[in-house]
Amino acid sequence: MLQNAFDPAVDGQGKDVSRRDDLISRLERSSETGRALIGEARKRNVRIGLSDEVGAACGLYRSSEKLILMNKSYDDDMLLPNLAHECRHSMQDIDAFAPEHSVRSAITITRAKEADAFAHECAAVFEMRSEEVGVYLDFMENNPEVFRPFVQAYNKNGSLDEAKAAAFEAFYTDETFVKTYDSRTVSFYEKGMKPGKKEVSGRELCDKIAPYMTPDFFNRDSARRLAPEIEKRLAPLTGKTSAPSVVKNRCAER
Numbered sequence: 001m002l003q004n005a006f007d008p009a010v011d012g013q014g015k016d017v018s019r020r021d022d023l024i025s026r027l028e029r030s031s032e033t034g035r036a037l038i039g040e041a042r043k044r045n046v047r048i049g050l051s052d053e054v055g056a057a058c059g060l061y062r063s064s065e066k067l068i069l070m071n072k073s074y075d076d077d078m079l080l081p082n083l084a085h086e087c088r089h090s091m092q093d094i095d096a097f098a099p100e101h102s103v104r105s106a107i108t109i110t111r112a113k114e115a116d117a118f119a120h121e122c123a124a125v126f127e128m129r130s131e132e133v134g135v136y137l138d139f140m141e142n143n144p145e146v147f148r149p150f151v152q153a154y155n156k157n158g159s160l161d162e163a164k165a166a167a168f169e170a171f172y173t174d175e176t177f178v179k180t181y182d183s184r185t186v187s188f189y190e191k192g193m194k195p196g197k198k199e200v201s202g203r204e205l206c207d208k209i210a211p212y213m214t215p216d217f218f219n220r221d222s223a224r225r226l227a228p229e230i231e232k233r234l235a236p237l238t239g240k241t242s243a244p245s246v247v248k249n250r251c252a253e254r
C-alpha cells in the first residue's frame, strides 16, 4: 500500500508524484480555502499520495499515519474537490473511536466530521467557480442537496461561515448518506470494539470540528435522529432494549 504513497519531500514515484503535485497546485491556485487547507496540512506534515487501494472511495485520510490517499483511477476533476475534503479531515482533532466515547458519541462525531469536510469541500469548489468551471458544474450536478444550500446562503450575504453552516446542516438531511456513515461506525463496535461512556457535547463538536456551528444544533432532532435499522443495531451494543435516550423526540419521528 505504502509504495503508492509518498512523502512530499521524497521523489522517485514518477508520474504519480507530478500528478499529485499538479492537483495540489491547482487547488492552491484556484481557491483561497483550498490554499489554506493545503497550507495547514503541510504544517502538520500530512503526506498526500495517489493509490489504487482506496476501494470505491474518491479518497481517504488515515489519521494514524497522517496520510491522505487519493484514488488514482478517478480523474483529476473528481479528485480536486476531494483533496480539499481530505485535507480538512487531517485538521479535525477528535477521534470518534477514542476508547472513552460511547457508540452514540462515535456516530455524532463521525457525522460532524463528514459534514464539516463536505462544507469545506463546498467552499473550495465555490471559490474555484471561475477558474475551474468544469469542476464547479460537475460538483453541483453530483451534490445538489448540499452544494445548493451553500451557494444560496453565500449569495444572501457573502458570509463563507454562514454558507458552510448551511452545507453542514444540509448534510444531515441526506438520509442515505448519513445512514451509510452511521452503519460504518456501528460496524466497528459490532466487530468487538468496546465502547466507553462519554457523551460528546455540542460545545466540544464546535470547538474541535465546526466552529461556524452553534452547540444547540447538535441537540436538535434533525441532527440526532437515527434510521430505525441503525437504532436496532445499536440496542445490543448499548445494553438497551429500545433507545429512548438516543433519539430525543421519538414521537416527532416520521
Ligand SMILES: [Zn+2]
Pocket: 085, 089, 113, 114, 117
Ligand atoms: Zn470524509
